[in-house]
Amino acid sequence: MDQPRDAPDWLNLWGGTLRGAFTMKWLFQLVALKRDRSAKALLFACVLSMSFVAMSAHANEPAAPKSFPIGPWTLGMSRDQVRAIADQGPYVDVPVTGALETSSADFHGAKTKVSFVFDDAGLQYMQVFAYEGHDVEEAQNAAFRVYRLFADELGGATMNPDVPRDQDQVFTDDMMRVVFASLLGRARIAAGGILDEMPDARLLMHFDMAPTSQPADSRMHAQIGYESAKDTYFVLLFKDRVDAPPRRVKANVEVSKAE
Structure with missing residues (x-):
């Protein structure tokens, strides 16, 4: 396997707007393109690790x-x-997943798409599509709204990637807007850099956000990201049972062969 190489300039741009707010450490590893000589598939792998502050809206956890x-x-x-x-x-029924779905759910005053997934014990989890579309500003705003829900009702939020912070440091709304603008606002630039080198690739960037305190009867989790094949940003909110396996992306950046 080839040795990891330094992050190219187009990826360094992604974190640039955050550096004025707090220190970041970027570690970029691009695994070499491999070819399967007997099959037609190309295998891609790309791992992006970021060290960034564990975010909290409140100094004291309620x-x-x-x-x-x-x-x-x-x-x-x-x-x-x-x-x-x-x-x-x-x-409507979703044949692929066996879920039910509505696009008319009232989620904090706005009509929102919600998916309901079932198992033998009934409703297993709910997935709220806080945003799904092509407008990066709308995606940033949706991510901020979910963050504010966590801050107002569940004591704050933590994210993967993580940001080490001083013990008494409290993050402001403006700082959180910078975080979402950097993660989502630079996604197309980062995707373009990878796809220039790997034209047959499909790029998925996604990041975890969870509340500081979980409710007693469930576990909440959000995922924020961008998918290159459909040029789509997404902000998803999940409500799982307390005993459900944890949700956490395997890698913040995943590259696979485009279908």
């Missing part, structure tokens, strides 16, 4: 609330019980 509601639905509901809440529909 007691965890009992619940963090998403509309009128609760985990454990049957498919029929979810569908019976007619004023949040219409609902």
